[in-house]
Amino acid sequence: EAGVTQSPTHLIKTRGQQVTLRCSPISGHTSVYWYQQALGLGLQFLLWYDEGEERNRGNFPPRFSGRQFPNYSSELNVNALELEDSALYLCASSFIFSKNQPQHFGDGTRLSIL
C-alpha cells in the first residue's frame, strides 16, 4: 500500500511569491490534514479537508488556503509568502469513519523563503 505522498520535497521561494504544495492520501482515505512545522514553533494544525470540503482551520491568515479534489488529493496554497512561512509542511490522511484510525503522515515539503 502506497503511503501519503507529497510534492515537491523541497522548494525555495522569495518573499511575495505564491506556492502550491500537493498531497496524495493513502488509497481509501477521505480526509487530508495539513500541518506546519516552523523552526522553534513545533507542529501546528493548518487545515482539514474531508469529502472535498474544508472541515476545520487552524489559526492561520487567509493567505493560507487549499482544496481537495474528487480523488481526495489536496493542494495547499500560500500567497504573498513571508519569511516566517519557511517551514516543513506536512500532510496526513485518514479515514474518519473507521474508529480509532490514526493519521498517516507524508514526508513533508520543506519550504524556504529567501
Next chain:
Amino acid sequence: KNEVEQSPQNLTAQEGEFITINCSYSVGISALHWLQQHPGGGIVSLFMLSSGKKKHGRLIATINIQEKHSSLHITASHPRDSAVYICATETSGSRLTFGEGTQLTVNP
C-alpha cells in the same frame, strides 16, 4: 485553549534502559496520539488512544483521562529509537494540538 506539555524536552539514555516520556493536557479530548519524528522530518504514528493502555512491540502508551495525562514507555531501548517523540491531543473537528516534542538519544 488546549495546552499540551511534554517532559522531558531532552532525554539521553544508554542502550537497554527503560524510558518514559510524559504528556499532560488541559482540556477534554477525544483521543491522544503519540508520534515519532526522525531527523529527515518524516512522522510515524505510534499510538492513538482514548483510554487505558496500548502496546506495540517494545512501546507502551497509557492514558489517564481523569488526570489528563499520558505516558509513552520504551522498554529495552535501542539506538534506533533515537528520534523526537511528539504527543498530540485530538479535539472536535479532528484538530490536533501538539506538544513541543521530546528529543530522545539512545547511546550504544
